[in-house]
Amino acid sequence: xxxxxxxxxxVRSRSIHVAYVDVGSCNGCDIxxxxxxxxxxxxxxxxxxxxxxxREADVLLVIGSxxxxxxxxxxxxxxxxxxxxxxxxxxxxxxxxxxxxxxxxLTSPPVEKYIPIAAQVPGCPPRPTEILNAILSVAPLIYKDxxxxxx
Amino acid sequence: MRSFIYYVREFLRPEWIRKFFxxxxxxxxxxxxxxxxxxxxGKECTGxxxxxxxxxxxxxxxxLRKKDEWEPEVYPGHCIRCGLCVEACPEGVLSSGRIxxxxxxxxxxxxxxxxxxxxxxxxxxxxxxxxxxxxxxxIDPQLAGTGTSASDEVIMRIEGGRVRILHEEKCTxxxxxxxxxxxxxxxxxRMVEGVHLEEAEA
Numbered sequence: 368x369x370x371x372x373x374x375x376x377x378v379r380s381r382s383i384h385v386a387y388v389d390v391g392s393c394n395g396c397d398i399x400x401x402x403x404x405x406x407x408x409x410x411x412x413x414x415x416x417x418x419x420x421x422r423e424a425d426v427l428l429v430i431g432s433x434x435x436x437x438x439x440x441x442x443x444x445x446x447x448x449x450x451x452x453x454x455x456x457x458x459x460x461x462x463x464x465x466x467x468x469x470x471x472x473l474t475s476p477p478v479e480k481y482i483p484i485a486a487q488v489p490g491c492p493p494r495p496t497e498i499l500n501a502i503l504s505v506a507p508l509i510y511k512d513x514x515x516x517x518x
Numbered sequence: 519m520r521s522f523i524y525y526v527r528e529f530l531r532p533e534w535i536r537k538f539f540x541x542x543x544x545x546x547x548x549x550x551x552x553x554x555x556x557x558x559x560g561k562e563c564t565g566x567x568x569x570x571x572x573x574x575x576x577x578x579x580x581x582l583r584k585k586d587e588w589e590p591e592v593y594p595g596h597c598i599r600c601g602l603c604v605e606a607c608p609e610g611v612l613s614s615g616r617i618x619x620x621x622x623x624x625x626x627x628x629x630x631x632x633x634x635x636x637x638x639x640x641x642x643x644x645x646x647x648x649x650x651x652x653x654x655x656x657i658d659p660q661l662a663g664t665g666t667s668a669s670d671e672v673i674m675r676i677e678g679g680r681v682r683i684l685h686e687e688k689c690t691x692x693x694x695x696x697x698x699x700x701x702x703x704x705x706x707x708r709m710v711e712g713v714h715l716e717e718a719e720a
Contacts, residue, residue: 412542459575462595468576491575491598496546 372515379425379510381414383502386424386448387457390441391467391474392431395492396458400428408495415502421447425510426502432460432467432474433481445482453509455501456484459491466491485509553601553615555592563588563611569603571630571691572710579603606630625715632689633707634674636681640703645676647695647704653688 387400403410404417418424421444433441445454456478459465464476478484486505488497528534548554556579565581565588573579578596581588590603590611604617606628621627636647645665648654651673654661658669665676674683674695681704693706 408546459595459598463577463593465596465598466575487595489594489597494548494552496548 372512375514376511379513380507383413383415383426383506383510384424385410385415385417385426385428385502386419386421386444387417387428387430388441388444390429390431390437390461390478391434392458392460392465396430396460399492399495400430400457400498402495403498408499410499413499413503415499421445422449424448425452426506427452427454427482428457428498428502429454429461429478429482429484430457432464432476433478434474438475438481441478441481451509451513453485453505454482455505456487457498457501458493459489462487462489551616553599553617555594555597555599556590556601556604556612556614558589559610559613561609561611563590564609566608568606568608568628568630569612571708572602572606572628574598574600574602602628625717627713627715628710629713630708630710631687632691633709634683634686634689634695635705635707636683637703637705638680640701641681642701642703643676643679643681644700645681646698646700647681648672648675650694650698652692652694653690657688 387397389397400417402408403415410417415426421427425448427445427448429441431437445452456462460467460474461476461478461484464472464474467474468476485508486501488501490497563581565583567581569579569590570581575596575598577593578598579590579592581590592603592612599614601614601617604612604614605621605626608627610618643665645663648665648667649661649663654667654672654674657671657673658667661667661669661672661675665681667675669675670684673685673688674681676682689706691706691708695704696702696706
């Protein structure tokens with residue numbers, strides 16, 4: 368059991384699959400997530416792969432303050448991700464609503480109201496290194512010895 | 519054939535194999551000029567609230583009373599790291615990146631005030647704004663329920679059946695009048711102007 372768990376731990380530490388979803392923001396944070404893929408930051412050298420497909424994702428990056436159209440769809444996406452899974456809020460919008468938290472806007476932050484959030488990366492937008500660090504530090508907490516924790 | 523052997527030999531070198539499997543770009547360091555969340559420099563805050571006034575993000579900065587002194591606090595989930603509070607502070611309480619160096623070098627600063635505007639088409643002359651205004655109440659405690667006042671020192675009063683703004687410069691930007699206006703006829707606008715100081719002043 369423990370040998371199998373060790374193999375799983377080793378594989379999971381180098382194979383983190385990421386999906387990101389923008390639930391209504393200015394697209395600044397999307398660009399920072401894309402910058403992680405560029406050669407300067409090169410997210411794949413850490414074994415993080417961006418697929419944008421919830422069915423094969425381990426980590427969901429949630430970007431943006433939640434608009435009414437996204438309330439049920441965000442829950443759907445979260446339910447489609449297989450266990451073990453983790454959601455990371457990127458930017459100020461999912462935390463506080465940022466500049467959209469004003470009178471007369473339709474957004475309803477924070478995103479924790481809809482899905483459980485494991486980590487928050489504040490910033491408007493956050494630096495790509497901050498996003499990278501957040502994924503790298505939150506993933507082992509969830510995936511290490513996942514099966515043993517379930518027992 | 520020779521080139522094939524050459525390639526196999528090249529790729530079987532232990533050094534090449536080691537580099538192939540352990541390649542990693544250098545860890546990225548945050549540059550020193552990065553405009554991070556404003557940090558306290560240790561200088562004394564006078565509680566002028568310039569930083570709160572200029573902040574464009576809702577709820578990002580608050581100047582709190584801590585025992586006997588004021589201290590600005592930045593909330594990371596709200597702050598957008600624009601650095602305007604650092605520039606606006608006359609005392610240099612906050613610092614972020616090289617903003618303080620640049621403003622010191624360029625001798626730039628901000629001048630700010632509040633502008634009150636009443637839309638006469640929406641205003642129904644109820645006088646709620648004049649009565650609710652905390653500054654008005656302090657200046658003239660006998661301000662009438664209809665918003666008329668005998669004092670010339672109040673910010674605004676009802677005069678001849680309409681709101682007249684007398685002393686805009688006394689407004690503190692609390693927006694109590696905006697909240698109490700039933701028609702949202704009065705608006706408080708935050709005006710900011712970039713100022714280039716003369717060499718003697720700097």
